[in-house]
Amino acid sequence: VTPVVALSNESWSMSFAKYLELRFYGHQYTRRANAEPCGHSIHHDYHQYFSYNQMVASFSYSPIRLLEVCVPLPKIFIKRQAPLKVSLLQDLKDFFQKVSQVYLAVDERLASLKTDTFSKTREEKMEDIFAQKEMEEGEFKTWTEKMQARLLSSSVDTPQQLQSVFESLIAKKQ
Structure with a gap:
């Protein structure tokens, strides 16, 4: 050594x-x-x-063996398909559940950090963090409800409108 x-x-x-x-x-x-x-x-x-x-x-170094290198075509063709309304609703529901689990885990962690031995400044910081989490969680719920209402309305039927909702969901996931 x-x-x-x-x-x-x-x-x-x-x-x-x-x-x-x-x-x-x-x-x-x-x-x-x-x-x-x-x-x-x-x-x-x-x-x-x-x-x-x-x-x-x-x-540490571990060599790898390249098996094959495939070069793509010089021009890539992508057929754009608008997402289905049902799949967007399910995706939104799944995303909401996952984010809710994250916020629940954050709640549990913040609760475990609260003890009587904190100093006043640390307690204030914890309250600020908790307030920020509550604000972000509220904004996320509002956004989710707005997106769900937008998808359930009969006015969102064109491929462009569905694509707009899809892109908004992707942006939120990032």
Whole structure:
């Protein structure tokens, strides 16, 4: 095991992209430390660990074998189909349920963080976070109800209108 060594100032200025380049293509670099030479590549044959505060990242090299490379046609043709109203309603319902589960998990986590040992400023921050969560959850419910009402109205039947609802749903998911 190689001893833990702090990064030098020169290493700190090296970009992550350069580090990855050395990991993938720097197989000729070997260890220089010991009296006996070692032919193992420092980028391919060793695990490298980096720590900062309470986090650790580990990197190891694993070669992959490319089986096939398929080049697409120079021009891609996409047939646009408007989504069906029923599938949009189901997608909206599923999305609402998933987001509701996330907000429920956030509620549980915030409740578990509330204890009597908090300082006044920390308690105020917790209240701010909880208020922000409530506001965002309310906005999401309002948006969902608006989208559902829009889909259920008889005026949304053209492919362009359905596409507009679909794009709005996709944007919200992002």
